[in-house]
Amino acid sequence: MTEPWKNLDLTNLPGHFARRVHQLACALYTQEVGDLGLTPVQYSSLQTVCNQPGIDQKTLANSVGYDTSTIAGVIDRLEARGLVVRNVSPSDRRARLITPTDKGIEVLAGVVPRMLRSQERLLEPLAKAERKEFIRLMKVLVDANAELSNIPSRE
Template identity: 35%
Template sequence: MVKSGNKKRSGSLAASPSHLMHRVLQLALDIYSEETGADGLTQRQFAVLEAVSQKSGLTQTDLVRATGIDRSTLADLVSRMTTKGLLDRERSTMDARAKAVRLSEAGQAALDGARPKVEAADKRILALLPKGKRDGFLGLLAELASEADAAPDKAKAEARTIKKTQREAKKAEKAMKKGEKPVKAPKAEKPAKAAKPKKAKALEPA
């Protein structure tokens, strides 16, 4: 059973966002597990089913964006959920190379059964905060989630900028090296040879 408390923490960990968020995540998952039960959907399974229910025919790339689950983990998760009969996979109508997923009847039933339990878990988590801070808390979480969603695109853009800068630096370096090559002095012209004086012809006697 999860117990809440207002114990004040001290030390460097108390000022560490990564540590505090990890602790809060553990608390949230514990509450989630208590509400959904040992045989219920995991939080990630619920997220996938909920995302697919909003828009059927999502590809793996779509699900990565919708749920924030990394690609390799999601691929394994979808495979296991398909084996369990929670999802149906088919060829995407948008991209013949990609597989799209849809909710199966069993998946829809599992989602319908899980929603009230997940709502109960969310209420328990928010109830740990004063009413006046709940909206602000959700707003901050939404901002952080938006940054997480934008992170891959930002990383790609930064990588492209770095590559471009490196290419321009190499070009500039080559240009400098070409400019530093010693200019060959023009060959000195050979002095013109002085014309030899013509010998005077001897006069023949008359």
């Protein structure tokens, strides 16, 4: 009987490195932004709401790669901090439209430079051309497997 688990080298598995890169990205973000009390998902949600004021919950969830029930908790926390408000959609009473508050915009303005620094630090070991190629390849993987995630394909 073969034992496929024997001597399996994690350093040959892309999923292992994907998880490790995610760990690094989160750790660097936390070092740069952690004292502001905004998680990476809260940041991406606030950024998206500020980019698209009046966005509905489903569109926001798709934009940041979360399901609608999980994103509801994220929005709850942002709303509790006074960073966003939810209003009933005039065209669909079941839908809630999310809009940033002035405080939300102010917090985002303070977060962005620090978040960008975390991104720079993540990519620092790569040459400039490698950085672009790394991001391009990650987009290829995400787009090719869109049906497995909450984010629709960009095609």
